[in-house]
Amino acid sequence: MTISIDSRPLNIGVLALQGAFSEHVIVLNKLANTENISKVIEVRTKEQLGSIDALIIPGGESTTMALIAERSGLIEPLREFVKTKPTWGTCAGLILLSHKATNTKKNGQELLGVLPVTVSRNKFGRQVDSFTISLPSPCLDAVTESGNSNSFPYVFIRAPCIIGIDDPLVQELIVLPTSSPAEEKGDIVAVKYKHLLGTSFHPELTNDNRWHQYFINMARENI
Amino acid sequence: MSQFQAPQNLTSQAAVSADSQAQADSFKVKAGLAQMLKGGVIMDVVNVEQARIAEEAGACAVMALERVPADIRKDGGVARMSDPRMIKEICEAVTIPVMAKVRIGHFVEAQIIEAIGTDYIDESEVLTPADDEHHINKHDFKVPFVCGARNLGEALRRVAEGAAMIRTKGEAGTGDVVQAVRHNRTIESQIRRATTMTNQELFTYAKELGAPYELLKETAKLGRLPVVNFAAGGVATPADAAMMMQLGCDGVFVGSGIFKSGDPAKRARAIVQAVTHFNDAKVLAEVSEDLGVPMVGINCDSLQDKERLENRGW
Numbered sequence: 024m025t026i027s028i029d030s031r032p033l034n035i036g037v038l039a040l041q042g043a044f045s046e047h048v049i050v051l052n053k054l055a056n057t058e059n060i061s062k063v064i065e066v067r068t069k070e071q072l073g074s075i076d077a078l079i080i081p082g083g084e085s086t087t088m089a090l091i092a093e094r095s096g097l098i099e100p101l102r103e104f105v106k107t108k109p110t111w112g113t114c115a116g117l118i119l120l121s122h123k124a125t126n127t128k129k130n131g132q133e134l135l136g137v138l139p140v141t142v143s144r145n146k147f148g149r150q151v152d153s154f155t156i157s158l159p160s161p162c163l164d165a166v167t168e169s170g171n172s173n174s175f176p177y178v179f180i181r182a183p184c185i186i187g188i189d190d191p192l193v194q195e196l197i198v199l200p201t202s203s204p205a206e207e208k209g210d211i212v213a214v215k216y217k218h219l220l221g222t223s224f225h226p227e228l229t230n231d232n233r234w235h236q237y238f239i240n241m242a243r244e245n246i
Numbered sequence: 247m248s249q250f251q252a253p254q255n256l257t258s259q260a261a262v263s264a265d266s267q268a269q270a271d272s273f274k275v276k277a278g279l280a281q282m283l284k285g286g287v288i289m290d291v292v293n294v295e296q297a298r299i300a301e302e303a304g305a306c307a308v309m310a311l312e313r314v315p316a317d318i319r320k321d322g323g324v325a326r327m328s329d330p331r332m333i334k335e336i337c338e339a340v341t342i343p344v345m346a347k348v349r350i351g352h353f354v355e356a357q358i359i360e361a362i363g364t365d366y367i368d369e370s371e372v373l374t375p376a377d378d379e380h381h382i383n384k385h386d387f388k389v390p391f392v393c394g395a396r397n398l399g400e401a402l403r404r405v406a407e408g409a410a411m412i413r414t415k416g417e418a419g420t421g422d423v424v425q426a427v428r429h430n431r432t433i434e435s436q437i438r439r440a441t442t443m444t445n446q447e448l449f450t451y452a453k454e455l456g457a458p459y460e461l462l463k464e465t466a467k468l469g470r471l472p473v474v475n476f477a478a479g480g481v482a483t484p485a486d487a488a489m490m491m492q493l494g495c496d497g498v499f500v501g502s503g504i505f506k507s508g509d510p511a512k513r514a515r516a517i518v519q520a521v522t523h524f525n526d527a528k529v530l531a532e533v534s535e536d537l538g539v540p541m542v543g544i545n546c547d548s549l550q551d552k553e554r555l556e557n558r559g560w
Contacts, residue, residue: 039285042283128302155275
């Protein structure tokens with residue numbers, strides 16, 4: 024398979040139904056010149072979705088976003104979009120992209136069902152269990168300036184976690200260190216699958232833009 | 247939050263670096279949850295059934311309390327923290343974050359609410375204050391706090407005490423949005439003034455506002471409050487909610503407005519849609535249709551000074 028890199032200016036959307044969408048918009052606007060982004064668009068309608076090359080689904084409450092998307096007639100267009108277009112889900116966005124989620128509200132919740140992983144909502148507990156951790160991140164090497172450390176300051180807020188990988192093509196990008204010796208493997212908190220990126224954490228709450236650069240590079244390879 | 251760092255070895259206190267980094271990380275996580283709530287509606291609920299209705303309507307969080315402000319107003323007497331069992335039941339019934347109220351200054355109520363795993367604490371003027379001079383030192387807690395404010399000085403004093411989220415006080419339990427509008431406009435206009443000032447002027451303005459200088463300087467630099475700011479107190483309709491969003495709020499609390507109305511589920515859904523599409527008058531018109539009877543409400547002008555909850559807080 025040859026990968027053709029598309030270098031034309033991109034329109035990148037951020038789903039703006041609820042949650043921390045403006046944080047992503049601010050980071051993308053900071054990167055607009057260096058990464059050749061022509062427009063950053065807050066997406067609330069089908070028309071806006073139609074005008075973008077790649078999408079970020081932000082953190083927030085996944086149940087809320089799913090319900091608003093449904094009532095705004097956006098669920099089906101979103102399902103179509105994420106089938107082929109580069110999309111990154113952070114936290115709630117990861118839950119929405121996944122094909123299976125546990126610990127959901129009674130009656131379950133709508134998912135876009137395109138990322139073949141099983142996600143456990145609020146895996147780490149309630150807000151008092153939210154945490155930050157700095158970890159080496161070899162996947163960011165390509166966007167880390169030479170000579171700099173590749174560790175990244177991760178922020179987890181009532182975070183979900185990937186508890187099952189349901190397709191061998193899913194790549195694990197970041198795995199947390201084990202919390203006890205009894206554990207064989209730490210929790211998976213970032214995965215890549217074809218044109219999709221899913222992360223439990225919130226790079227948009229840090230000053231470090233490398234995960235956004237990583238996604239933009241990924242988007243260019245998959246348009 | 248403060249950028250002030252005392253010179254090394256001025257006193258025998260340990261160097262600040264490790265501690266202040268830990269505090270900064272902890273604050274990032276506290277303020278971060280508020281960032282996740284933005285563009286959302288937080289609804290007052292008094293039992294599991296209401297909490298489920300709120301979640302199904304698309305609330306981004308619920309505030310668990312025994313009586314909504316309209317009833318607290320009607321019943322009189324001392325209003326305290328809710329029964330922990332009732333809060334725990336609500337925590338188990340929904341997957342969205344659960345908040346609970348404690349009295350101003352009542353740090354033990356806060357310890358109790360933290361111990362049962364609530365996601366956010368509202369140190370609220372809606373309950374009867376437990377301390378008439380001090381607020382809770384919110385840095386002492388792992389659980390984040392939201393506090394009410396009528397002006398920039400009050401907001402920044404609360405942030406200095408450790409609040410990770412601010413809301414307007416408005417006038418809870420009235421269904422009259424006028425005070426929330428006034429409080430938000432006051433904060434916004436004071437921020438706009440601060441952004442035009444020199445550092446020298448900011449020192450004097452900090453004194454006038456009763457605001458910590460470092461936080462005022464940060465606010466002036468950012469051009470907004472340094473934490474998430476929600477509207478609260480008197481929001482009763484989708485139009486009220488959208489107006490508060492257009493005035494620059496990051497999201498909306500709705501207290502008595504939903505479950506004191508004729509068709510709570512429908513009104514709750516409508517307010518959620520209104521907060522997402524706050525700039526789209528067509529959507530606002532659609533969702534405002536046929537909502538049934540709104541809460542009756544009390545005109546704020548008819549309240550005696552001692553009946554005004556907004557005056558609580560120091």
